[in-house]
Each structure stands twice: as C-alpha cells, then as structure tokens.
Amino acid sequence: MSDIDKVRIIVVGDSGVGKTSLVHLIANNEALTSPGWTIGCAVEVKLHEYKEGTPSQCAYCIELWDIGGSISHKNTRGVFYNPVHGIILVYDLTNRKSHENLQQWIAEILNKEGKDVGKGGELEFDPEQFLGYTQIPILVIATKADMVDDTQKKKSNKKILSIAEQCGAEEICLNCHDPKSLAAGLSDSVKLSRFFDKVIEKKFYTRDTGGILEKRKYTSPYFSGFDNK
C-alpha cells in the first residue's frame, strides 16, 4: 500500500466502550469476539474507494488509530494526536457517562499540552473553538446497540445528538458483534463511507474559484487542518 495516499483517523472514547471491536469490524468486515485491552495504541488499515461509482473514484488507505482509553495512559496519549485528519468519537449506549466524557476526549485532542484547564483540573471543551479552529471531520459512533431497547436508544439518541450536533457530526448506532451492522448499502455504512470521503477531501483536495474540487499538488504528511502544537 506504499504508493497509496493515506489519512490517519484516531478512534477515541472511554475504556471498554468498544473501540477495538469497532475498528476490527470496519477494517475486516468481521466481528472480534474477544478483544484485548489496548495499551497505548493499535493501528488497523482499510482500503477505501473515494467517491466510489463516480469518475473521481480513487483508492486511499485509511489508518484507524485505536487509542487505549485507560485513564492511566492519559498523559502519554498526546504522541498519537499529530497528525490527525479525522476523529471517530465512540461511546457505549449502556453507559451514559461514556457519552458525557466525549467532551473531555475532544478537549484532550485539542489541548494535548494541557492548556485551558478548568478549576477542577479538567480540560475545557469549547465546541466553537474546536469547529472553527480545527475543522477536523468528526463521526460519533454509539456501540452496544444490541444491549438496549428502542426506547433507550431514542433517549440516548437525544444525548448523542447534543455532542454530534455541537461538532457538526453525523452519528451511527451499531452492534460491533454483528458483521451485518456495516453491510454495504445500509445507511450507517453510507455515513461511514461519506465520513472517509470527507477526511480524504480535507487532506488532499481544494476547491477552485468555481467551487470545483481539485487535488492539491503537494500535501504535507502532517497537514491536518490545524497545527495541533
């Protein structure tokens, strides 16, 4: 895959929400029955057809960086946050706190050097700053959809919308143990594919004065839409 352009997408969320299971499902189209605890980071790759079925179709390599969610590694995770071309925020539908904590994850990515720390020692999340400053494409994914009934999903969806809306992001609810969750043609699969297209576009394409997308002549491997320093 060395000649194929690539993007780095980081996958973050609390420990145990299902990041490793999700990444495995996306990269291999199969369920991972017994994932191990991720220490540091694990990377899986997926070949993605940008704008599939159109004249602009082109293959790109998507690197999915599964960042271990353990609180004990919080201070060392910053090394994985540069460059970042896209972010998948993951939470567990059966664990409301894991959704609330996504704000902390965003703040951590944005302020990896510990700036903007609030009174309680927690990083402060400013969605406007995040959107305006970084413009990094974000996707929110809720896991363990098989463990909640539809009423609970609707309740959770209201909560999901708050973070997804604040970030201008799409959202997906799925069961990582079911390989059919992301079967081709399903709306969730289309959302995921569009998200990958968006990440690729942000890194490799620019709009000319007529609004037409054209590929940049040179793209720094570190370009991510924000400096992240």
Ligand SMILES: Nc1nc2c(ncn2[C@@H]2O[C@H](COP(=O)(O)OP(=O)(O)OP(=O)(O)O)[C@@H](O)[C@H]2O)c(=O)[nH]1
């Ligand atoms: N029922 C169900 N279980 C899931 C789902 N996704 C993940 N799990 C289970 O949740 C547990 C934790 O999953 P992991 O993928 O290891 O979670 P993680 O977020 O990578 O955890 P860390 O490595 O600690 O950051 C495992 O037992 C998974 O099998 C899902 O959609 N449904």
